[in-house]
Amino acid sequence: MANKLSNDEIQAGLRALPGWSLVEGRIEKVFSFGTYADGVAFAVKVAMAAEKADHHPDSLEILWGKVKVAYVTHSAGGVTKLDLEQAAKVDTLA
Numbered sequence: 001m002a003n004k005l006s007n008d009e010i011q012a013g014l015r016a017l018p019g020w021s022l023v024e025g026r027i028e029k030v031f032s033f034g035t036y037a038d039g040v041a042f043a044v045k046v047a048m049a050a051e052k053a054d055h056h057p058d059s060l061e062i063l064w065g066k067v068k069v070a071y072v073t074h075s076a077g078g079v080t081k082l083d084l085e086q087a088a089k090v091d092t093l094a
């Protein structure tokens with residue numbers, strides 16, 4: 001199981017992930033889309049990538065023209081390198 005990272009370790013990891021930030025113990029990012037359907041299509045891609053990696057968003061929120069993605073590793077009780085890796089993967093899907 002991945003170990004929970006310290007705040008310093010999380011912030012160091014986030015430096016390579018523009019737009020992602022640590023909010024209330026999770027890393028999150030809001031992605032913007034031109035249409036609602038584009039946001040839904042992105043959310044489906046995020047969900048499929050999560051299934052493949054067996055690591056899932058804590059929340060995946062579809063808004064009007066936006067999708068908010070948040071990660072924390074439930075089993076570790078905090079943010080782990082798996083969350084940072086999945087955030088990097090999600091960036092490639094937008």
Ligand SMILES: C[C@H](O)[C@H](O)[C@H]1CNC2=NC(N)=NC(=O)C2=N1
Binds near residue numbers: 055057058072073075
């Ligand atoms: C059995 C399975 O590997 C676990 O339930 C996984 C699935 N996806 C997960 N995703 C996240 N974000 N945290 C977890 O602890 C987690 N556990």
